[in-house]
Amino acid sequence: MSSEPETSGGTGGVDETDDRTLTTLGGAGDTAEVPLKVSGLEKHFGGITAVDGVEFEIDKGSMTGLIGPNGAGKSTTFNCITGTHKPDGGRVEFNGQDITGLEPYQVADRGLVRTFQIARELGEMTVLENMMVAPKHQRGEALWRSVLPYARNSVNQQEQEILERAWETLEFFDIDHLANEYAENLSGGQRKLLELARALLTDPQMLLLDEPFAGVNPSLEERLLEHIHELRDQGYTFLIVEHDMDLIMENCEKVIVMHQGRILTEGTPEDVRNNEDVIEAYLGGEV
Ligand SMILES: Nc1ncnc2c1ncn2[C@@H]1O[C@H](COP(=O)(O)OP(=O)(O)OP(=O)(O)O)[C@@H](O)[C@H]1O
Secondary structure: OOOOOHHHHOOOOOOOOOOOOOHHHOOOOOOOOOOEEEEEEEEEEOOEEEEEEEEEEEOOOOEEEEEOOOOOOHHHHHHHHHOOOOOOEEEEEEOOEEOOOOOHHHHHHOOEEEOOOOOHHHHOOEHHHHHHOOOOOOHHHOHHHHHOHHHHHHHHHHHHHHHHHHHHHHHHOOOHHHOOOEHHHOOHHHHHHHHHHHHHOOOOOEEEEEOOOOOOOHHHHHHHHHHHHHHHHOOOEEEEEOOOHHHHHHHOOEEEEEEOOEEEEEEOHHHHHOOHHHHHHOOOOOO
């Protein structure tokens, strides 16, 4: 499926047995036991009801898969949660705060972060440069500070901190050997690793991944999964939209199934796999 060169997924001389953790990133922080609560969520596009009263809760430190046939409303649900779309009804709560209808940056600021494909213009920057433009709260962005000598030091110090974190994160994802490579030259899987690495620099507590394995070759897919599991073990919470059903079934402890804008069912992979309505929704396809 992918034309990704196998060699591109190499570890760059990194010791596979090294159990590094992202110490300078500070982990997932203090998250509520049920960080994300979605209730009565609705979104209409003209006459189309894309999301129709969606409700679910996501537990801290869990990995949940959101699946459903094409057009089920998964992406729209993601967009309503992360602020890309304003919902027409319902409520989104994160860590006990009402975040319904907030702007994407406000949602991200609260620790709920969605991974994004590396934009075209970022492709013309190196991997390390991509990392340096990811973090929020960059004091360097406040222009007035640069005219003050003390502030200049503050910026430099912060840049140094960001640089350290960027390197540590690249090492964690085994892509530090690609630091000086242009992002547009990365393989599909390496890009996904970079997208996740960039998201982590924004201090998230919960990550929403939209098709993280699309276009990723099997060896990199395995590595990406390992990293996601490691991060989950460190307390990060994941909600994943993915078309590869087997991947979701094997890696998520909970699966939520959407169909025609609604939640069809939710449960363990085993429950969902054997659910007649789910099989029906996929038009008799193999689940
Ligand atoms: N911006 C939009 N304008 C109009 N209709 C839209 C828009 N976005 C989504 N829709 C419609 O809303 C419905 C749900 O779409 P959505 O993309 O959320 O489904 P999905 O489950 O993510 O599908 P897929 O698996 O194919 O990506 C579909 O009927 C789609 O055509």
